Amino acid sequence: MSAASDLADRLHSTAIHLLRRVRREDAGAGLSAPQLSALSVIVFRDGLTLGELAHAEQVRPPTITRIVAQLEAAGLALRSRRASDKRVTIVKASAKGAKLLEEGRRRRIAVLASEVVRLTRRELADLERAADLLERLVGPRAPHPK
Amino acid sequence: MSAASDLADRLHSTAIHLLRRVRREDAGAGLSAPQLSALSVIVFRDGLTLGELAHAEQVRPPTITRIVAQLEAAGLALRSRRASDKRVTIVKASAKGAKLLEEGRRRRIAVLASEVVRLTRRELADLERAADLLERLVGPRAPHPK
DNA sequence: TGTATTTAGTTAGCAAAGCTAAGTATATTC
DNA sequence: GAATATACTTAGCTTTGCTAACTAAATACA
Numbered sequence: 001m002s003a004a005s006d007l008a009d010r011l012h013s014t015a016i017h018l019l020r021r022v023r024r025e026d027a028g029a030g031l032s033a034p035q036l037s038a039l040s041v042i043v044f045r046d047g048l049t050l051g052e053l054a055h056a057e058q059v060r061p062p063t064i065t066r067i068v069a070q071l072e073a074a075g076l077a078l079r080s081r082r083a084s085d086k087r088v089t090i091v092k093a094s095a096k097g098a099k100l101l102e103e104g105r106r107r108r109i110a111v112l113a114s115e116v117v118r119l120t121r122r123e124l125a126d127l128e129r130a131a132d133l134l135e136r137l138v139g140p141r142a143p144h145p146k
Numbered sequence: 147m148s149a150a151s152d153l154a155d156r157l158h159s160t161a162i163h164l165l166r167r168v169r170r171e172d173a174g175a176g177l178s179a180p181q182l183s184a185l186s187v188i189v190f191r192d193g194l195t196l197g198e199l200a201h202a203e204q205v206r207p208p209t210i211t212r213i214v215a216q217l218e219a220a221g222l223a224l225r226s227r228r229a230s231d232k233r234v235t236i237v238k239a240s241a242k243g244a245k246l247l248e249e250g251r252r253r254r255i256a257v258l259a260s261e262v263v264r265l266t267r268r269e270l271a272d273l274e275r276a277a278d279l280l281e282r283l284v285g286p287r288a289p290h291p292k
Numbered sequence: 293t294g295t296a297t298t299t300a301g302t303t304a305g306c307a308a309a310g311c312t313a314a315g316t317a318t319a320t321t322c
Numbered sequence: 323g324a325a326t327a328t329a330c331t332t333a334g335c336t337t338t339g340c341t342a343a344c345t346a347a348a349t350a351c352a
Contacts, residue, residue: 007270009186010277012168015161016183017284020204022158023310032337037162040155051300058166063339065302070337087300087347123279124153130276131156133269138163169339178308197329209310211331216308233318233329 011134030074031100034059038067039101042077043093049082050089076100157280176220177246180205184213185247188223189239195228196235222246 019033031039034057041056042048048056054064068091071077076097082088093101119127165179177185180203187202188194194202200210214237217223222243228234239247265273 004270007273007277010281011164011273012179013183013186014277014280014284015164016179017204018157018161018280019165020310021284033158033162034338037159040159049300058163059338060340061301062303062341066338069302085300085348089301119279123275124149126272126275127153127157127279129269129272131153131160133265133273134160134164135156138160138167166339180309195329205309206311207330208312208332212309215331231319231329235330 034067035070036101038064039071039076039093039097042071042091043098043101046092047090050091053091071097180213181216182247184210185217185222185239185243188217188237189244189247192238193236196237199237217243 023033038053038057041053045052045056050061050064050068053068054061057064057067059067068077068079072079076094078092078094080090080092082090169179184199184203187199191198191202196207196210196214199214200207203210203213205213214223214225218225222240224238224240226236226238228236
């Protein structure tokens, strides 16, 4: 139990540090980490609804409303109503958004991957497997009974 | 290069999701993730200075000033001046702080480790190694030339 | 049909995180 | 002993995240 406890602690701590580390670079691209994260999902799953995006990003509706509004204001994403149900909002990435995502990714690489590429092949494989596991651990899944 | 890029992206994304995941539980303990992270360092390295803590946490001085002020207001940490140099502030954990850290840790476990303990021994070993690597990647190290 | 409920998203307003710029107080330098 | 450097603080800004309360559209039901 203590081993799992320690590990969870370390993951928590490294997550905080990782985000602090990339924060400034992301800012250089003009986008915050949450904005980039959302944009990434939008590009990857083009045409999803705000609700789906909120679920994927594990935030509450008001939060995703605002983030998408920012992306839209920056000309990176587009919103439209679904014809068959005018309550739902469809989000798509603009060409500019897709392009900027690629740039943001490159910047992040400069910070993370400049170190990552120095790893041995074996260490890289470890990290890859760990990323799989982490995605399973923290992926969307009805987080809490409200 | 694209492999490293993808990996960096995934780590970035999982870091965001992990923190969102534990956010509510930490809130349940009355502490935010940054507060818990700082408290953890304070408990682990009792008697460090604010500057050292800021460096360990990779934030700017004003940020650490505020976080420690919050911990102090909550009765979890204590500040004192160093006799030999009255500019520097020494931070220590109170008994209450050490106790609460253990509780916060337990709560986080409930979220992360409830899944973590379900992993196979081999997966756990992967994650452990990954945590080592991540700590190396994102640990304190003069991040940017101001 | 026509009210009542549910669903999708928004608006308002709050606390905290992070920052920079500018201030204070103590040490150090010359 | 005046000038500079160091350690931290204060002020003020933007962004994140939340809950609570609202609007508008769809569905239920009677």
